[in-house]
Amino acid sequence: xxKNHLTIGMAAGCTVLLAATLTGCSSNSLGNMMGGNNTQAxxxxxxxxxxxxxxxxxxxxxxxxxxxxxxxxxxxMVAMKTKAAKAGEVVAQLEKLExxxxxxxxxxxxxxxxxxxxxxxxxxxxxxxxxxxxxxDSYEAxxxxxxxKYDEGIxxxxxxxxxxxxxxxxxxxxxxDQAASGQKS
Numbered sequence: 512x513x514k515n516h517l518t519i520g521m522a523a524g525c526t527v528l529l530a531a532t533l534t535g536c537s538s539n540s541l542g543n544m545m546g547g548n549n550t551q552a553x554x555x556x557x558x559x560x561x562x563x564x565x566x567x568x569x570x571x572x573x574x575x576x577x578x579x580x581x582x583x584x585x586x587x588m589v590a591m592k593t594k595a596a597k598a599g600e601v602v603a604q605l606e607k608l609e610x611x612x613x614x615x616x617x618x619x620x621x622x623x624x625x626x627x628x629x630x631x632x633x634x635x636x637x638x639x640x641x642x643x644x645x646x647x648d649s650y651e652a653x654x655x656x657x658x659x660k661y662d663e664g665i666x667x668x669x670x671x672x673x674x675x676x677x678x679x680x681x682x683x684x685x686x687x688d689q690a691a692s693g694q695k696s
Contacts (some may be wrong), residue, residue: 627664
């Protein structure tokens, strides 16, 4: 049910994160070769470290969502509950990360997106449990609302990826401009 959106979203996210990280790396190296300042290099290193931590959290969430999907296909209620709780743990890890000032808005996108995904999983477990007990009215409408919440989470994570990539390319442009102006001196 949810996996197609997740796979696309996470693959795009990881690609953007990698691109942003590589942009920062190449800009940092160029800046150092051209006599760039240490403050900027330190800020870029902090940003890369933060984005690496985010990437690890997203990878972990992706693995847990795969496990959740497997539990759903096996109709294993206990495993679904466990996997949904494990996804919630990733959200807690992500919330604890200290984002650099320049990436606070990106951090918020990631946290909100992951929270939405976790809430969707919990809601699905609840709906599944109710359906097994025969207590569900308007199952399709509830399932649609859960899917919408899940899609919102994917969209929010993608917004974070897009914002991170934009900031990475902007910082890369600034480093290149500073290096070029240093070269003209």
